Amino acid sequence: MGKLTRRARAKADYFGTLRITRAGTGEEYDLRKAELTDTDGALRELSSSTLADLVGVSTVAFTSDGKLVTVRQSSLDSVSGLLLAPSGSGSLEPRDLRTPDGRPHRLLHGAIRAGMEREPCEESGLGPVDIRSTRLVGFARWMERGAKPEFFGLTELAVDSTEVARRRPVSGERLYSAGLTLFDVDLPAIGAALDRGVPLSGALPQRIWEDGSLPLLLALRAAAAWQAARG
Incomplete structure (x- = not known):
């Protein structure tokens, strides 16, 4: 062929x-x-792959009062239909390669963070002013999607859960998002459990483990491990 x-x-x-x-x-x-x-x-x-190798970005965002924001995917989503997705999840776009004033990002991390902060603004209805900071916490390659490179982030929001619950995704995302679900998630406790050898299935809240998409599970694992490494 x-x-x-x-x-x-x-x-x-x-x-x-x-x-x-x-x-x-x-x-x-x-x-x-x-x-x-x-x-x-x-x-x-x-560097030697013949595939498109789109760069995936997923971030888990926590409100100012400590709630994890997840996106309930509709049945129309081709990858994680009817599952819980990260606060923002997708692929880098050309606009992510430039700063707001039009200059190219000097480092890859800058473009990755820009994509991670754009995605929740589209999927969760947040605005740039609602995002306090984003840190890169992990990387993987998704074998079921052609070994696509995937970066994972942890985002701190400047708004509380009551305000986030009022938000709606932008119009282009409404076919694929069925709304938001917020959870109490203790990242340090998850990280400590993973350090003790507890499997991810036992470290995460049951609802998230059962209904979470692969990007959400991996993003939470990476964020918990990053926090545990910080002590």
């Missing part, structure tokens, strides 16, 4: 678990083996 076309590469991040079969011959193209790994079976470095 040869190399993927340019358009197929752009889509392949989302087809990472699929095998493609030619209808006439039955010939099978295993995208995971052909595109995600090298000849030794190791995961390809991003």
Whole structure:
């Protein structure tokens, strides 16, 4: 079947678990083996990947009174339908590469944080003035999405839970968001439990473990581990 076309590469991040079969011959193209790994079976470095490798960003935001903000995804969401998503979750966009005054970010971290703070403004109805700070707390590659690079953040909000509960997502996100759910989550306690060897399923609140999307679970794990490392 040869190399993927340019358009197929752009889509392949989302087809990472699929095998493609030619209808006439039955010939099978295993995208995971052909595109995600090298000849030794190791995961390809991003610099040598032939896929689009969109950069994923997810952040967990906490209100000024300590509540975790999650987004309930609608059934129309193709990745985490009917699950709880992080406060903001998506992919970097070209506008994230520049500062508000139009200059390019000097460091990758600046662009990552810009994307992380844009996403909750779209999905949770927050505004830039509602965000106090965002820290990068983790990185992974999502194998089911073509080993897409994913950065995780921890965002501190300047508004309380009562104010956040009044917000609504921007119009373009309303098809995919069914509203917000706020939780009491003790990150230091989760981090301490993970340090003791407690599995994530036992460290997180049951509702979040059962209904949380993969980005939410990983973002919370990364944020808890980051806080635990700070002592």
